[in-house]
Amino acid sequence: xxxxxxxxxxxxIYEQPIVVAQTLRSYLRPLEQQVALPQMEFxxxxxxxxxxxxxxxxxxxxxxxxxxxxQMARLPVDVDVASEFRYRDPVLGPGVLxxxxxxxxxxxxxxAALRHMKAAGVTTAGIINVPTSSMAREVDLLLPTHAxxxxxxxxxxxxxxxxxxxxxxxxxxxxxxxxxDAAAExxxxxxxxxxxxxxxxxxxxxxxxxAMAHIIAAARDVLYLGRGVDFPLALEGALKLKEISxxxxxxxxxxxxxxxxxxxxxxxxxxxxIAPGGPLFEKTVSNMHEAMARGAKVVLISDAxxxxxxxxxxxxxxxxxxxxxxIAPLVYAVPIQLLAYHVAVTKGTDVDQPRNLAKSVTVE
Ligand code: F6R
Numbered sequence: 001x002x003x004x005x006x007x008x009x010x011x012x013i014y015e016q017p018i019v020v021a022q023t024l025r026s027y028l029r030p031l032e033q034q035v036a037l038p039q040m041e042f043x044x045x046x047x048x049x050x051x052x053x054x055x056x057x058x059x060x061x062x063x064x065x066x067x068x069x070x071q072m073a074r075l076p077v078d079v080d081v082a083s084e085f086r087y088r089d090p091v092l093g094p095g096v097l098x099x100x101x102x103x104x105x106x107x108x109x110x111x112a113a114l115r116h117m118k119a120a121g122v123t124t125a126g127i128i129n130v131p132t133s134s135m136a137r138e139v140d141l142l143l144p145t146h147a148x149x150x151x152x153x154x155x156x157x158x159x160x161x162x163x164x165x166x167x168x169x170x171x172x173x174x175x176x177x178x179x180x181d182a183a184a185e186x187x188x189x190x191x192x193x194x195x196x197x198x199x200x201x202x203x204x205x206x207x208x209x210x211a212m213a214h215i216i217a218a219a220r221d222v223l224y225l226g227r228g229v230d231f232p233l234a235l236e237g238a239l240k241l242k243e244i245s246x247x248x249x250x251x252x253x254x255x256x257x258x259x260x261x262x263x264x265x266x267x268x269x270x271x272x273x274i275a276p277g278g279p280l281f282e283k284t285v286s287n288m289h290e291a292m293a294r295g296a297k298v299v300l301i302s303d304a305x306x307x308x309x310x311x312x313x314x315x316x317x318x319x320x321x322x323x324x325x326x327i328a329p330l331v332y333a334v335p336i337q338l339l340a341y342h343v344a345v346t347k348g349t350d351v352d353q354p355r356n357l358a359k360s361v362t363v364e
Contacts, residue, residue, distance in 0.1 A: 007351045009152035021196040022146040023161040027168040033186035035171040040141045044176035048095035050077045053113040057155040058101040061162040063232035072174035082109035092120040100126045103158035104360040105133020127165045191324040201321040202334035212316045213342035224251040226274035227284045240340035254287040271296040276328040285310045
């Protein structure tokens with residue numbers, strides 16, 4: 001049932017404040033000001049390295065997890081797409097926590113990677129949406145997302161719920177490794193609790209995004225730029241646009257642009273710049289100006305302060321609420337999803353059932 005929405009994808013985008021809150025509810029202990037995980041049979045403090053394996057959108061959650069776990073827990077993190085991991089003979093061993101991320105829990109390559117890790121004696125955890133799935137049954141520690149059934153082929157609400165659980169895992173690793181005191185954890189609980197309202201505030205800009213969709217729909221190629229955790233978000237924006245609107249799109253780390261992709265820039269290639277306020281804002285904006293100097297037409301996604309400072313020359317802007325950097329990926333995912341959605345609707349493609357794609361890829 002799509003409710004009042006034309007497509008499941010839109011319904012699922014709009015469900016995010018509720019399902020993220022629902023997911024966080026099973027991890028946050030507001031009274032204790034703690035972030036908890038389900039009971040586990042192993043000791044997180046013995047973990048020395050984290051290996052995250054997933055496909056597609058779920059792999060971008062893994063990339064964001066790398067930034068978070070390295071920063072908070074000071075543990076080295078590897079992130080792999082499952083189809084590469086399986087055949088690469090990765091170095092595994094004691095002290096490794098293997099983490100799979102999957103909406104369906106049935107993706108063939110991710111499941112094979114999980115079995116490969118288990119056979120190598122690695123302790124495993126899974127951030128999984130379908131609790132009855134193969135992966136959910138086989139991981140040592142199930143970290144459920146409570147997104148509910150996701151029908152649209154393009155993943156939306158599963159992504160933000162996976163990010164919420166990845167944040168909870170990062171905090172628990174940080175505490176177990178002695179890198180997080182109680183006061184800092186309390187702060188994180190408060191920021192995570194603010195995320196559903198912030199996602200809601202992001203949804204309020206839907207009309208503005210719909211109004212600019214025709215500009216992107218006319219493009220043949222689109223580039224997405226971001227730095228830090230916004231780099232995986234740039235990849236996610238590009239993936240979402242290609243899969244449902246069939247427009248060629250690429251995501252780049254902002255600083256990589258001048259190492260090649262800047263050659264693509266001209267008036268015909270819109271550039272979507274994801275630049276929340278924070279320590280990397282000025283860096284991303286300076287990359288944006290380099291592109292503008294070569295004629296790029298920019299859509300800048302930032303908060304009010306960021307747009308006031310750097311939005312003046314942009315072709316269009318999308319204003320996000322001012323949020324703590326930890327929850328920014330959950331919030332900035334929304335305009336990226338909405339933009340892909342409205343561009344696809346403008347082009348008249350089959351949003352919920354894009355050509356050549358299946359919801360769950362159970363063959364390799
Ligand atoms: C993109 C998308 C895919 C999936 C990928 C993994 O919108 O939906 O990239 O993220 O196929 O699927 P799961 O999470 O079920 O393992």
